Amino acid sequence: MFLFQVFNMLFAAPPKEEESKYDLSLYKRGDLLEVPRTLFTHFGIYLGDDRVAHLIPDILPALTKNKARIGQMVTNNRLILGVVTKTASVRVDSILDFAYGSEILINHMDAVCKQPPLDGDEVARRAEKLQGSVTYSLLWYNCEHFVMYCRYGMAISYQTYQFCTAVRKVVCSRLCAYLTALFGVLGLCYGGCVAPCTLLLTVLASFTIWMAA
Incomplete structure (x- = not known):
């Protein structure tokens, strides 16, 4: 399946161009554009003249040097494989290609971030200065880190914070502590002879999660 997706990306016919449904008069240079997706939100910075700079995972630059092919709209397959391989770039696309058919929110983060935005030209x-290849990290350097640095001077991600908070609530819950202790006891009962270090790790893991809950 992986090889099929790679072959399809390299040799499939380019998608047909669509007529943009977006009113460019709504956007000013330096605006932070936000596009809600199914599982996440994608961010970009409007540069003017129907150009959006955004950090997006994309495996294609690692597979070919064909600039015409790379310059086409990043499809979901290219994006997902880029996330897995941590391959990404800050690139410039049209509003149509950036939004991928979704509605666009403008400067929505101004109401969330306590830091005032910088001047639009800055x-x-x-x-523009950050264009080019970057090492992608879903948690530590994604498209939100990029736009937050550009607009507010802080490379932070509220999506990452919310995700980590949700994971912490699950992992550091009392139920998780009970289950860890239960599986540890079952392992001791049915696993035969257990090394002292394994027993100690089981007790410490359960105790640590319990205290963090």
Whole structure:
């Protein structure tokens, strides 16, 4: 399946161009554009003249040097494989290609971030300066880190924070402590002879999760 997806990306016919449904008069240079997706939100910085700089995972640059092919809209397959391989770039696309058919929110993060936004030209200049290949991290350097640095001077991600908070609530819950202790006891009862270090790790893991809950 992986090889089929790679072959399809390299040799499939380019998608047909669509007429943009977006009103460009709504966007100003330096605006932070936000596109809600199914599982996450994608972010970009508007540069003017129907150009959006955004950090997006994309495996294709690692497979080919064909600039015409790479310059086409990043499909979901290219994006997902880029996330897995931690391959990404800050690139410039049209509003249509950036939004991928979704509605666009403008400067929505201004109401969330306590730091006031920088001047629009400075925001755009920062985004333009950062164009090129980057090492992608879903948690530590994604598209939100990029736009937050450009617009507010802070490379943070509220999506990452919310995700980590949710994971911490699950992992550091009392139920998780009970289950860890239960599986540890079952392992001791049915696993035969257990090394002292294994027993100690089981007790410490259960105790640590219990205290963190």
